[in-house]
Amino acid sequence: MSTRELDAAGITDPQLRAAYTASRAINASHGRTYFLATRLLPIADRPAVHALYGFARIADDIVDGDLPKSQQAAELFSLERTMWTGTHPVLRALKDTVQRYRIDRDLFTDFLASMRMDLDVTEYATFDDLARYMHGSAGVIGLQMLPVLGTTGPREEAEPYAAALGEAFQLTNFLRDVGEDLDRGRIYLPMDELAAFGVDRARLRWVHRTGKPDPNVRQALAHLVARTYAVYRRAEPGITLLRPESRPCVSTAATLYRRILDRIVAADYAVLHRRAVVPTGQRLLVALPGVTRAAGQNARAWARRLTSRPRLPRRASMGVPGRDSSAVNSQRRISLGE
Template structure:
C-alpha cells in the first residue's frame, strides 16, 4: 500500500501498516471495479475501504472454495469467533478500521450469517427470501461504508440509500455470474419469478450447457435487469447525502456497476456462457471525470484551509477535531489528494 495513504490515515504501527497493505492487495487482485472507484477517495479514507473489502473477500473465498462443506462451516465459525482478535493481517486491519470509524459490529455478524447461508441454501423461492440473503451479504456493506465516506445529512437518513446501493451491486453480480453460480449449484434468481417466464433450474442448465439462445431465459433476465436498474435509481439520491469528496467515488462505482447491466442488454441477455464485463477503456472513461471532480474538490478544500489559517485564530487542541475519522477539519482535508495510478 502507498505510504502516502497510510501516512494520511495516521497509521504508523509497522504491523498495522502491513495488515492494511495485505487488504489492499486483495482488493487490487479481486475487486477491479471496486478498486478503481476506491482510487477516487481521499488518501486518508482508502485504507479503511481496503480493510472492509479484504474481510468480505476472505469470507467469500471460504464459501466459494473447494473445501468440504463441514470444513467450510468450521472455518466460517472460526472467522466469526476470532474476527476481533486480529490474529491475521486482514482481521487486524478490520478491527482497527471498526475502532477508528466506530462501525457497528453487528453488521459483520449479519454478513457472516448470509455467508453461512451459502453453505446450505442453493436457491430462493421468492424475492423476499433472496432479499434476506442480500441484506447480510451486500446491504450491510453499504452500511459499513457510511462512517468511512461520511455524510452531510444525518447518517440514519442516508442508510436506506446506502443499503439499496449495496443491494443493486449484489443483484448486478448475480446477473453477471449466473452461469458460474449455476456450476456451483446455486441460483440467485427467485424461482417463482423464473417460473413466471417458463424457466426453471433445468432450463438454465440446458442453456448453459448448449450455449443456445433461449427466449424464455432472455425474458426472465430482462425482467431482473429492469428491477435492478430501478433499485439503482432508488439509491441515487443517497449520493448527494455523502460528503462532497466521497461522492465521485460512489457515483463512479454506481456507473461502472450499472455499466455491467448495459453490457448484459448489449449481449441480448446471452450471458450464461459469457461474463458481462465493462471494457477497460470504458471503465477509465467513466472514472476519469470522477478523478477530475475529486481533484477539484481537494484543491478547493486546500484553498479554504489556507484561507482559514490566515483569517482565523488557531483552535485549542481541546476543541479541535483534527485527525478524527469523518472529520471535516481543514487539516484532514489538506491531505485529500487523489491519484488513479498510485
Template sequence: MSRRELDAAGVTDPDLRAAYTASKAINASHGRTYFLATRLLPIEDRPAVHALYGFARIADDIVDGRLPKAQQALELMALERDMWTGTHPVLKALADTVERYRIDPQLFADFLSSMRMDLHVKEYATFDDLAAYIYGSAGVIGLQMLPVLGTAGPRAEAEPYAAALGEAFQLTNFLRDVGEDLDRGRVYLPADELAVFGVDRNRLRWARRTGRPDQNVRRALAHLVARTYAIYRRAEPGIALLRPEARPCVSTAAELYRGILDEIVAADYAVLDRRAVVPTGQRILVALPRLGVAAGQNARAWARRLTSRPRLPRRASIGIPGRDSSAVNSHRRISLGE
C-alpha cells in the same frame, strides 16, 4: 498501500501499515471496478475501504471455495471468533478501521450470517425470501461504508440509499455470475420470478451448457435486469447526501456496475456461459472526468482542514467485543491479540 495514503490516514504502526497494504493488494487483484472507484476517494480514507473489501473477500472465498461444507463452516466460525482479535493482516486492518470510523460491529456479524446461508441454501423462492440474504451480503456493505464516506447531513437519511445501492450491486453480481453460481449449485434469481417465464434451474443449466439461452431465459433475465435498473434509480438520490469528496467515488462505482447490466443487454442475455464485464477502456472513460472533480474537491477539503481547528481523532471506543478500546488514538498501536 502507498506511503502517502497511510501517512494521510495517520497509520504509523509498522504492523498496521503492512496489514492495510495486504488489504489493498486483495482489492486491487479481485475488485477491479471497486478498486478503480476507490482511487477517487480522499487519500486518507482509501485504506479503510481496502480493509472492508479485504474482509468481505476472505469470507466470500471461504464459501465459494472447494473445501467440504463442514470445513467451510468451521472456517467461517473461526473467522467470526477471530474477527476483532485475530493476527491475520486483513483482520488487523479491519479492527483498526472499525474503531477509527466507529462502524457498528453488528454489521459484520450480519454479513457472516449471510455467508453461512451460502453453505446450505441453494435457491430462493421469492424476492422476500432473498431479502435477508441480500441485506447481510450487500446492504450492510453500504452501511459499513457510510462512516468512511461521510454524509452532508444526518447519516440516518443516507442509510436507506446506501443499503439500496448495495442491493443493486448484489443483484448485478447475481445476473453477471448466474452461470458460475449454477456450477456451485446455487440459484440466486428468485424461483417465482423465473417461473413466470417458464424458466427453472434445469432450463438455466441447459443454457449454461449450450451457451444458447432460449427466448424464455432471455425474457426472464430481461425482467430481472429491468428490476435492477430500477433499484439503481432508487438509490441514486443518496449520492447527493454524501459529503462532496465522496460523491465522485460512489457515482463512478454506480455507473460502472450499472454498465455490467448494459453489457448483459448488449449480449442479448447470452451470459450464462461467460461473464459480462465493462471493457477497460470504458471504465477509464467513466472514471477520468471524475478524477479532476475529485482532485479539486479533495484539495479544497484539505485546505479547509489546514485553516480550521484541529479535529478530534476519528477513532473512538465503540465496544468491539473482546477488545479494550480505551484511550486509543490514531497514532497508538492497537493490541490485536498477537
C-alpha cells in the same frame, strides 16, 4: 500500499501498515471495479475501504472454495470467533478501521450470517427471501462504508440509500455470474420470478451448457435487469447526502456497475455461457470525470482545513494500483486458529 495513503490516514504502527498493505493487495487483485472507484476517495480514507473489502473477500473465498461443507462452516465459525482478536493481517486492519470510524460491529455479524446461508441454501423462492440474504451480504456493506464516506446530515437519512446501492451492486453481480453460480449449484435469482417466464433450474443449466438462445430465459433476464436498474434509481438520491469528497467515488462505482447491466442488454441477455465484462478502456473513461471531480473536491477540502482552526485528527475526534501477488496469495484463506 502507497505510503502516502498510510501517512495521510495517520497509520504509523509497522504491523498495522503491513496489515493495510495486505488488504489493499486483495482489493487490487480481486475488486477491479471496486478498487478503481476507491482511488477516487480522499487519500486518507482509502485504507479503510481496503480493510473492509479484504475482510469480505476472505469470507467469500471460504464459501466459494473447494473444501468440504463442514470445514467451510468451521472456518466461518473461526473467522467470527477471532474477528476482533485475531492476528491475521486483514483482521488487524479491520479492527482498526471499525474503531477509527465507529462502525457498528453487528453489521459484520449479519454479513457472516449470510455467508453461512451459502453453505446450505442453493436457491431462493421469492424476492423477499433473496432480500433477507442480500441484507447481510450486500446491504450491510453499504452501511459499513457509510461512516467512511461521511454524510452532510444525519447518517440515518442516508442509510436506506446506502443499503439499496449495495443490493444493486449485488443483483448486478448475480445477473453477470448466473453461469458461474450454476456451476457451484446455486441460483441467486428468485425462482418464482423465473417461473413466471417458464424458466427453472433445468432450463438455465441447458442454456448454460449449450450456449443456445432461449426466448424464455431472455425474457426472464430482461425482466430482472429492468428491476435492477430500478434499484439503482432508488439508491441514487443518497449520493447527494454524502460528504462532497466522497460523491465522485460512489457515483463512479454506480455508473461502472450499471455498465455491466448495459453489457448484458447489449449481449441480448446471452450471458449464461459467457461473462458480461466492461472493458478496461471503458472503465477508465467512465472513471476519468470522477478523477477530475475528486481532485477538485479534495483540493477544496484541503483548502478549508488550512484556513480553518486546527482540529483533532480523525482517530481522536472519532474515537479511536500495483499488485503484490505474494501478499494476495498469503491472505486468500484464513486458517483455523490463526
